[in-house]
Amino acid sequence: MALKIALFGITRDIVGQPTLEMPTPAPATVGALLDYLRAQYPALGQLRSCAVAVNSEYAPAEQAIGSNDEIALIPPVAGG
Amino acid sequence: MALKIALFGITRDIVGQPTLEMPTPAPATVGALLDYLRAQYPALGQLRSCAVAVNSEYAPAEQAIGSNDEIALIPPVAGG
């Protein structure tokens, strides 16, 4: 099953769709995923920040990504 | 017209009535009034504080009392 990335807020606007399917083999870590996405979508690099969430938790760059993980790109939040 | 002092909270309990009429001539200042009342009702001296209000404002000891002023004894407040 291909890895899918959920997109929110401005990242959805930048990519132009609400989810993004990764090529196989998918990036193996959060850091590799971010590198891949920033190369594909340079506008992501302009954001104040862009984090990756794995299963609803903020994930550090070295964290491994499993094929069943729920992955999302998290641009700067602005609740409240 | 005799000067009347409005009493609230524990000062009303100490004096045993809601207003207190001053003898004539009435004390001429806030400080003199407090001295008179503390002498008459020693329990007032046990309070954490006992202020005098003249026309709804806290009044310093040296303030003169006029016969038309609205005077009240203000024991420690505890709103909220």
Next chain:
Amino acid sequence: MTPHLSITDQPIDVAAALAAVQTDAAGAVNSFIGTVRNQSGGRRVRRLHYESYDSMALTQLGHVVAQACERWPMLQEVAVVHRKGTLSLGDVAVVVAVATPHRAESFAACQFIIDTLKQVVTIWKREEYEDGTEWVAAHP
């Protein structure tokens, strides 16, 4: 700015106090609600009685709000409602609500108002316990 200040012997309408301070120009509303706790200083409380010297309480509340406006000029709306009479456990004794354009000031101004209210506003509280009553804070 005219604050909404009142001392009432009726149950406090918290929603009305909050609605009174809301405005499209202020995005932040902070409110403090004081309710009757079931204990005080380790003693079980059954009921409270608040007595108020209304005219002076409103005068002093006005001073408190004026001081808050001086310290936080961005303060746009203020409501303070204090209950008097006999209150049961859980009843609302006081509501302070303030509206400001920015968040931090709403907290600071609301806290200043309730803290200062407790120091100067002429309201007295008598707590009723299982075994007696006491005027709160009267003695050292």
Next chain:
Amino acid sequence: MTPHLSITDQPIDVAAALAAVQTDAAGAVNSFIGTVRNQSGGRRVRRLHYESYDSMALTQLGHVVAQACERWPMLQEVAVVHRKGTLSLGDVAVVVAVATPHRAESFAACQFIIDTLKQVVTIWKREEYEDGTEWVAAHP
């Protein structure tokens, strides 16, 4: 303590959020209400759109409340309700309400929760002006 946390596309019932935290054991309730202001950074705002990654937002809100409970062990009740979807001027965007036995801690805990919410909770705000829209805080 189980906090009352929700993200909703319906108008927020502020009174219900306040009622949810009231308890006879806690005499102090502090609440923060964030509403839609008519301006932002000098631009006139017409409307707001909030988007939420709900499951993560609730997870992160839970972490925020847990941190608050660690810092203020006296914290007895917490409610946080955040709106999503399209909001008009004056609409309530967020309510945070906390109950504590003592006053100062209610202010501190409520302020901590709203401040931290704004840093970590996965909700995004798009402001709509006369002449366009912008994702708030997206760019440096």
